[in-house]
Amino acid sequence: MVKPNCDYCGCVVPQRQGHINRARKKGLPLYCDRKCAGLGRRKHKTVEQKKKEKKAYDILYRKNNLKRLATEKAKYFQRTYDPAKAAVERKKRMPSHLEYCRKPEYRAKKQKYDEIYRTFGTVRVPQEFKEIVDLQKQLAKAVSTRDGRR
Numbered sequence: 001m002v003k004p005n006c007d008y009c010g011c012v013v014p015q016r017q018g019h020i021n022r023a024r025k026k027g028l029p030l031y032c033d034r035k036c037a038g039l040g041r042r043k044h045k046t047v048e049q050k051k052k053e054k055k056a057y058d059i060l061y062r063k064n065n066l067k068r069l070a071t072e073k074a075k076y077f078q079r080t081y082d083p084a085k086a087a088v089e090r091k092k093r094m095p096s097h098l099e100y101c102r103k104p105e106y107r108a109k110k111q112k113y114d115e116i117y118r119t120f121g122t123v124r125v126p127q128e129f130k131e132i133v134d135l136q137k138q139l140a141k142a143v144s145t146r147d148g149r150r
């Protein structure tokens with residue numbers, strides 16, 4: 001009887017006839033050796049494709065196990081949290097945080113935030129209310145420049 005060829009490299013499969021019959025009956029691929037079997041089972045996906053699939057899997061996994069993961073994380077935090085150690089870690093970030101606070105874009109944002117907070121006592125106000133603060137500021141500026149000319 002003619003021996004079949006390896007499904008990976010194409011060489012003759014040196015398996016016993018019983019093995020070949022069993023594989024054919026189940027529709028399984030045949031390989032000449034373990035090396036070809038390993039290579040033949042590869043999906044030939046690119047690294048990018050694998051990363052994409054893993055990302056999609058992780059999103060789904062987190063969504064399906066959200067409750068359990070959250071409680072486990074909370075338990076881990078309670079078990080391992082050391083206030084003194086955490087304070088030291090926080091202090092390490094202080095210089096970069098100060099640098100961040102000195103940025104002009106942050107200062108502008110913070111100034112606007114503070115004005116809204118001072119006016120309304122909260123920042124959870126509708127957008128049109130926030131715009132009123134801007135208008136008031138413009139009005140005050142206009143009045144002061146007009147008064148300055150007098």
Ligand SMILES: [Zn+2]
Nearest residue numbers: 006009032036
């Ligand atoms: Zn082979």
